[in-house]
Amino acid sequence: MTKGKVYGYVRVSTAQQHQDRQYIAIKKYGVPEENIFADRQSGKDFERPGYKKVVETLQENDTLVIKSIDRLGRNFDDLLDQWRHITVEKQAGIIVLDMPMLNCGLDDQLMARAIGQIMLIVLSYLAENERITTRQRQAEGIAAAKLRGVKFGRRAKEIPVEFENVKAMWREGRCSATAAARMLGVDFHTFKKWICEGR
Incomplete structure (x- = not known):
């Protein structure tokens, strides 16, 4: 079997996070820097320009190297689809540096590749289940906080002391609602909301 090219993929979720650790590990494996996307x-999904580009670039017998499985993706069903797309449809290998048991390299025996796919299913399920559990805990925490009287969202804008005088001017027709709002330093909708609330 002709050995293909080796590519790497790194991902961080925010601009504040650093990709250095992933780059170092992938380059140490032997991936040329120009082949790292x-x-x-x-x-949460695979609509990422770097990821789409590396998958488009992969040819039969190439290998994709990632630091850990969650760098590829977090959604259980989508992750399995992408794994199948790369290893079955594109006939490329995948190396997960932090999880050698998942490695689906092209030199592996059929049984080793099958075990790698089974392990991926188990680990992906656990990751997805943890995500769902975390979301449920957050929802339960918010509900409990609301029961304790904790308020969420932006704090209501405080009404200026001159509101009553400006409101009286508006009621007497001496200024428009827009002008009244401007005098109070708020927008038109906030002024009307205060009026409707009977303030």
Whole structure:
């Protein structure tokens, strides 16, 4: 079997995070720097320019190297689809540096590749389940906080002391609602909201 090219993919979720650790590990594996693609984007889906480019670049017998499975993606179903797309449809290999048991390199025996795919399914399920559990805990925490009287969202804008005088001017027709709002330093909708609330 002719050995293809080796590519790398790195991803961080925010601009504040650094990709250095992933770059170092992937280059140490032997991936040329010009073959490493990167994204600064969430892993919730695969609509990422760097990822799409590296997958488009992969040819049969090439290998994609990633530092850890969550750098590829976090959504269980999409992750499995992408894994199949790369290893089955494109006939390329995948190396996960932090999880050698997942490695689906082209020199592996059929059984080793099958075990790698099974392990991916198990680990992806656990990752997705943790994401769902975390979201549920957050929702439960918010509900409990609301029961304790904790208020969420932006704090209501405080009404200026001159509101009553300006409101009286507006009611007497001495100024428009827009002019009244301007005098109070708020927008038209806020002024009307205060009026409707009977303030």
